[in-house]
Amino acid sequence: MSNGIKVIKDKCVGCGLCVKSCPYGAIELIDKKAVINEKCTLCGVCVDACRKFGAIVITRNTFRGQDIAAYSGICVYAEHRQGKLSSIVPEIIGAARELKKDLSKPICAILVGKDVSAMAREIISYGVDEVLMIDNPKIGDFAEDIQAQLVADILTEKKPEIFLGGGTIIGRSLLPKVAAKLLTGLTADCTELAIDPDEKILHQTRPAFGGNIMATILCRNHRPQMATVRHKVMKPADIVEGYEGKVTDMSHIAIPESQIEVLEFVEEQTETVNIADADFIVSGGRGLKDPKNFKLIEDLAKALGGAVGASRAAVDADWIPYSHQVGQTGKTVNPNIYVACGISGAIQHLAGMKSSDIIIAINSDPEAPIFDVAHYGIVGDLFEVVPEMIKQIKGA
Template identity: 70%
Template sequence: MSGIQIIDHKCIGCGACVEVCPYDAIDLEDKLASINDKCTICGACIESCPFDAIILSKETFGAAKIEDYSGICVYAEHREGVMSSVVKEIIGVSRKLKEALDKPIYAILLGDKVKPLAEELLEYGVDEVWMREDPGLGDFAEDVLAEVLADVLREMKPEIFLGGGTIMGRSLLPRVAVKLKTGLTADCTELNIDDETKLLRQTRPAFGGNIMATILTKMHRPQMATVRHKVMKEAEKVADPTGKIINLDHINVPEPQIEVLEFVKEETETVNLAEADFIVSAGRGIQDPKNIGLVAKLAKAVDGALGASRAVVDAGWIPYSHQVGQTGKTVNPTIYIACGISGAIQHLAGMKSSDIIIAINRDQDAPIFDVADYGIVGDLFEVIPEMLKQIGE
């Protein structure tokens, strides 16, 4: 049943809510509004009613109330004993949120023998680390992690829960959001607190990066978001860490429904695009998969990483882990060389904050030249060998 209800005796059938509903979920008959099953409980209609005839029924939150939730919580993603660098970025932005809200920063740390990571989190200014250690949390068993995360959040009730927009975060946090029946804004590039309502303003590119959308989670808790890697500044260590570790040993770790048979590391994954200082990327202009080698050679010559546009990834010429852009990785190297890339807005979204952009394209009107610091108009099959020759010399 929908959590949105119409109070019949207050409704005069003015139709204002029908206009506002983006899902065509309000019917108007005999001067009385009613909610149909297309309702997503987005809440847009509530404020539109001048007669306070629309309410959100309490069952939506179960026994908990919004006021029961407090503080900012970070998911401490890690792999093979190393904290993901996005966690420090999330702590960095959480420290700004903390100033605006005057509430503590918590971190949830799940895994097997992860105490050293808990101590590392405290060094970055986390007030409390909620830790659950168990061998069953050692492998990346998404179903188990999602269940345990949801249980911790139900019990500890932070008002904000943030994770990395990484491969793991993108897969795990939506599962948690569904379990908690709350919203999730994926891949945020900016987070701040609304002065008036104290709600989390979750900003991310929308409509192919043409506009920035700011999303509020008004009626559900926690307010959940994933943070795009490499966009926010990493937190610095604090001089005098005062936080503490709370063991949550009573939280049940269920049996996994997914069996991880083997973890096969993609060979090219060793090239960490997000951390690279020098990136050379291939676009559809390379014309044939065999020509990836030429671009890779240039990347190697400058000791850089090999990136690619989505066109090249979609064609199956190179694995997804190399993709730069809105649906790939966000990078900000010192130097980015785009070889045969047109400069679509979705590609630019992932690389335009590079310090120096060099573009090689035979079309002088290609949009990549609008963001390039140095543009080489020419055939990449002539330009790259010449560059290699000069680098060699």
């Protein structure tokens, strides 16, 4: 049977739910029946919208995958930089430990790089059963071309059924290359992972369209099932005192030559810049009126021990560098507390910060859309409210 989408005319009641749901404008109602036009990308949104009537079906006939029965266990990618494990690693292991509860299979971690041996014990202490390691001076940071090859070779040898990496700059560059080598599926930036109780396969849920819709994705016929995990969403694994895991040396795998050379690594003042890692973020927008007023935002960020974010409007006006931009064309952040000062809350900005644990909005316009997502909103002049907050926090 060939692939394609079909409307079962007898079941279609002409309700139009599919027309509204289609993100590509590819469905029309003609004579009270849904008709799908050439704009269709077979994304499947309408099938879900029509679940009640079951009038739209997509037939798929996927290319033959690997022998999936040969794959077992959970594997995580231990990202590191400058000799330190990345903060995403305990989060990925935390997610893996949740999956282990349902799968009852061991967790292994892939650790490849230069001078990495010292990190193996730390990885095990988070509850990892086996570290698959290649420690070699030829594997530099950022040499993702060869790292991808080594990771793919290890996965081919060890055959885990699930492979997870960080939704970080590195993870989102490395894993797609690995997936393309292994010809398997990869879901980007997942916010929820679960094991299907019947099929025992991985349900991968992620936001799309700037967080306006959520999609659950499966990789049924190919292994490993791969996903990157959004930063600061999964609960980090606790240290398990005395956890027993082993380190397996994988250095029998040949190391190719990298085409990428690192000239210089520059760390910017991490305290206020690294919004991806921050627990507290204070962001400023158009309401600041003038670049020098960002000082106020910095002061509050410092009082909270947090980082400084900005809306696109503030970045486009050259008030603050792009590395601070939160939103669809900037960074996606998930801090414990996000304070939005003088930011109206355009949909693109909300896409980048909506999943923060607590959102506090300060805006003089009570109708500003930012108040729709804020857990706490202060309607007032930020030039009065922010200094008062700094004063009261410091005095607290």
